[in-house]
Amino acid sequence: MSDPVLTLKDAALSLNGNAGPVDILRDITLNVIKGETLGLIGPSGSGKSSLLMLMGGLERATGGLVEALDRDLTNMDEDSLARFRRDHMGVVFQSFHLIPTMTALENVATPLELAGDRDAFERAKDELEAVGLGHRAGHYPAQMSGGEQQRVALARASAPRPDILLADEPTGNLDQNNGQAIMDLLFGLRDRHGATLVLVTHSRELAARCDRVVRLRDGQIAPDVAQEAAE
Template sequence: MTHNVLSLSGARLALDGNAGRVEILHGIDLDVAKGETLGLVGPSGSGKSSLLMLMGGLERATGGQIIALGQDLTAMSEDALARFRREHMGVVFQSFHLIPTMTALENVATPLELAGHRDAFDRAAAELEAVGLSHRADHYPSQMSGGEQQRVALARACAPRPEILLADEPTGNLDGSNGAAIIDLLFGLRDRHGATLILVTHADDLATRCDRVVHLRDGHVAPQDRAEATPREAAT
């Protein structure tokens, strides 16, 4: 039997804006299997990034249920959600979100320290080595290129060895060659740690590297994807 690390049942998201309440996601049903790589694609405004935020507990669902690793995210307090993300999830954004007053090593090690890992700096150093940035460990974000900053962000996301890795347009602020290198690193780190990877992208060639692709349109999962089995499900 397939073990799902994420299950969404009727998940909805509505946000209040200047024009009133706007429905972003409309009753999403979606399961993600352990170890799967899932690509979320769709035009701008289709809801793919919002769906990723729901999966990571970074946005509150306004309807339905989201189960992650057997835990109901929709029933958790903000503090509980923060602890859950820290212990079980890694998140990579289009913008790097590095702390400018911390070195690369400190940016990677600090979340580990907050989680109580005594070997935080050793693990951070190992992750920086894995993304080819050992020589930049003592540099600040302003001293690094965009590609190098995203590598630090990848190391930070993977250092806790999360079961679930979420990436939202991780190459959006990079040129083609740097973007390709980041994607190779992202999939390599995912393989190294055995995490389930969920990737938001607008690039079809990148999406095809995933085990499964889900298309979003106007806040809905496209009909053909609802009945589409993952390679693991098809093999069972």
């Protein structure tokens, strides 16, 4: 078996609420192997998105260990985490998070420019072509549909050729047809770039396309299906 690209050992996340600390995640132990597609499923409030944020260093574990590509994310400062994500991770959110004052091309080129890529705009153009939006390169987010905006977000996340691609409900705000198109693009980008894909979803169809599914319940991995294979 290949070495894991993501490792969590007894990882925990607690946040301060009005009535004191609230346990969001507890005792999360999980390995994600290079090239694998892992689906995180479970009811709303079970901790799926929080777990994805731990994996991306967007939330810092309050207990246990979180490693990505053999780097301990729990001991990295914010600047180091930002550089690590820039160089190794792509993140796709349900609500797109495009920069409204930038065109589609500029949005996709931004992470490449931040990484010092001299061919940022050429690569961004190629990524937009790959998601079927080469003809929309000069359009702003407000001029595009939700499905088109999510395609731009996918192109932006995949443009730097990340080792790990994290997606939080990537089809959650889309109708069935656009959702299906985004699913196909997600797996196509994974195959094209060889990234390890971890996604949060309520979609049974999307979960079924994953190599493995992990179900969360009340901030923990449900023991009966922790290693459940997608059918």
